[in-house]
């Protein structure tokens with residue numbers, strides 16, 4: 251019998267890479283991709299696998315608890331990999347409540363539904379919650395986040411993710427639900443919505459638009475290529491013990507301004523523009539409220555216990571990423587114009 255795996259948020263950036271990996275690598279699994287298709291969810295991200303026999307898309311909102319219970323009862327999922335979330339810090343500052351409803355209430359709805367259908371036995375079942383390093387707060391110039399670092403979220407986004415992590419642990423400790431959590435650093439790569447730093451700046455450089463650098467550009471992020479995150483999720487999903495947490499990161503810290511200068515250089519070269527052209531677009535703007543200074547992940551536990559390590563250097567990954575966005579300008583134009591929202595209608599409603 252095929253194992254039924256529910257992946258939530260599979261039409262988003264990271265989720266689409268996880269869905270693709272699982273659909274292609276595990277023909278014995280049936281992958282159900284449940285997604286609300288918010289502005290960040292785009293089925294064009296999955297065109298290459300959408301007709302595979304082991305893939306099904308379900309349009310649904312995890313905020314709807316009764317619906318989650320119905321879907322879990324209908325499909326009898328064996329495992330859940332939960333990525334659906336509101337994910338952009340700036341949007342969380344503008345509208346925190348949506349983050350509570352999706353990230354906290356939505357997660358609890360999924361936990362309840364899983365607990366309900368698995369009530370007779372947890373044997374062979376797994377609830378994998380995908381989270382962020384931002385729950386640990388902000389570091390000074392030295393040190394790393396480990397799995398033991400106390401939670402100290404500062405933005406409404408990280409507070410909602412921290413809360414969802416606590417609920418997942420509480421369901422393990424209280425009801426014995428077989429849960430696993432991973433906390434990953436900043437991802438970059440293909441199919442990322444151009445509101446996050448790297449795709450936004452690639453798109454702006456393309457159109458000679460200003461590059462809005464928050465504050466002095468001195469904040470530090472630890473960047474991981476999205477396909478390496480998807481590989482880590484695969485390894486953790488299959489090998490981690492119940493109730494455990496793993497940090498995922500590439501030991502790849504970049505000060506924003508240094509990363510942006512590197513990106514400008516690559517873009518000048520790829521676009522055949524004179525060196526220094528893109529850097530002129532850098533514009534320092536008002537800092538983000540509560541802007542965390544530095545994130546840095548210690549992923550020793552994952553590397554030692556489960557044998558995962560990143561497959562590309564940052565320079566290689568960034569080059570691949572720029573190449574992908576330049577080769578897929580239609581995708582960028584669709585997401586910036588909102589055209590992709592019509593795709594769902596054509597693909598799933600009209601036919």
Ligand code: NAD
Nearest residue numbers: 259261262263264286287288290291311312334335337437
């Ligand atoms: P994303 O915003 O690109 O995608 C989120 C997906 O969730 C979208 O497809 C959206 O339609 C869907 N969604 C949102 N609300 C929903 C709801 N109520 N019901 C059903 N679906 C809903 O996000 P991402 O960057 O791919 O992040 C995926 C997960 O990974 C999130 O849980 C995020 O917290 C976590 N994460 C992201 C990063 C990163 O750098 N992007 C790093 C670490 C962890």
Ligand code: TYD
Nearest residue numbers: 339436445446447448462463464469471506
């Ligand atoms: P972002 O991609 O939004 O990820 P996160 O806030 O989850 O780390 O931002 C990465 C860094 O880049 C962060 O320090 C904020 C900064 N930033 C800018 O300077 N300008 C921008 O326009 C954006 C979107 C981000």
